[in-house]
Amino acid sequence: GHAYEVCRRLGPDGRMIGIDQDEDAIAAATKRLSEFGDRVTIVRSNYEAMKEVLHDLGIEKVNGITLDLGVSSYQLDAAERGFSYREDAPLDMRMDNRQEVTAATVVNEYTESELFQVIRKYGEDKFAKNIAKHIVQERRKEPVMTTGRLAQIVDQSIPMKFKKQGGHPAKRTFQAIRIEVNRELSVLEDHISEMIDLLAPGGRFCIITFHSLEDRIVKNAFRTAQDPCTCPPNFPVCVCGKKSKGKVLTRKPVLPSEKELEENSRSKSAKLRVFEHI
Template sequence: MEDTVAFSHQPVLLAEVIEQLRPRPGGVYVDCTLGGGGHSAAILQASAPDGLLVGLDRDEDALAAAARRLAVWGERVKLRKANFVRLDQVLSTLGIEKVDGVLFDLGVSSYQLDTPGRGFSYWHDAPLDMRMDRSAPFTAAEIVNTWPVEELAAIISRYGEERFARRIAAAIERERRREAITTTGRLASIVKEAIPASQRRQGGHPARRTFQALRIAVNKELDVIAPALEQAVQRLAPGGRLLVITFHSLEDRIVKNALRRLADPCRCPPDFPECVCGQKAQVKLPVPGGIAPTAQEMEQNPRSRSARLRVAEKLADRF
């Protein structure tokens, strides 16, 4: 574990997560994005004395920090290094059939952002890495230095929702021909220079959207969300709840659409008098628009500002 930054991550929407997840003694809960274990600790407290918590993360630093923090709960905690898209497999290996709640708190942790050596942040000059799982095959530096300019522009536009994506990609291509781009500092200044001066002050740091895009591409963050949510719903016992915290519109759209499909899967034409496709709702959505943080939380923890908690509740099987 890198010691430059202690593992600190303030859990977002903590009270709301506990209220919606409704942990109880004897329940089985899965935290698919363990991070520093903040949400997990609260779930363990609320499900005392014998609730079980399964925690997953693909970042070894996160697992090590969470293992230390959650050690007091002993056998009630099972931690595994895994991408959450392998949720089904992890539960099978543990011999767990059904669970009472699953939490996804998507994206990066403050620890990942604040640790210079992880290369996630434009605030620190560091090797351009951005892998959550440091055994994963490629880093942000590989994307920046080897991907065709059109592909760079496409990911910066799609995953960063950056209107100057083409200019940024062209600047990257020009600069990498002179010398490989290997640090966050150099990339941040290339991006800044590529954005027209009059636009640089809008929407935070000028490199924010490009860094978000690269992080999403390196970690293939979006591809795994919908399949993981489907696995989670399959594993929920009737009345069990799935909670997902999203931090930007791309994530939120994927989650919203996936939950809607699970809540209303019927694909019959609207003028059919009754359903003939046979697709049955698997969940209901108790808080259809999701839950945003309070003004007080947003003030205390700026990272929470864009957060939204979405909730689904598993329905009983109907025959």
């Protein structure tokens, strides 16, 4: 959707480079954007390789970058991809099916301590310790290989009185494992600054996040890019030599409109932040 609207607004010499690691998403986008012909180039990769992708295409600077983070509606709705706790399917959750690590790898091979850390850190689940303990107990009987069984184990790990709070009991655990499998937060945190450097003067960087962990990383990274000075506050002048890369255009994130929410209920948690390069 975003890519189509960007293409529709391109100037006569404009070009859109799309990067996605999901082969199904690439097939869908190629078909959807076919009317724009050779003004669109789609590359199968992770956005962490954006600099290399652009270099290979002979591009040094761009006028705009948009990141639409997280899992897509298609990935959630395709049961066989193993992202959803509402369907019983193989535990997969890979956005790029070329990689070896799957959700089943995390669930069956991580230690109890590692599982606890993943669920606590990426799912922010207060029952992470109990969930990790139950997963390890259950996998000793038989490897946990399906989303249905994992969802059932998580459900049994949470006290009854808390089950109706905040949606499906397995929601946070599934989010945590998905983030771990796809390295979502580490890739984001490690590459925002590099992507800002790919912008031409006046170029804008738009990032759409879908949960607080992503949004916090983006908010802090944009703030640091705007004001990177590390000098003590009582110093009369800056001596660290770090220079601003631009300005944050969204003091508060842009949220979906009522119309958008009516048309697309999954946009409820979306937040857009924008940074403009000097």
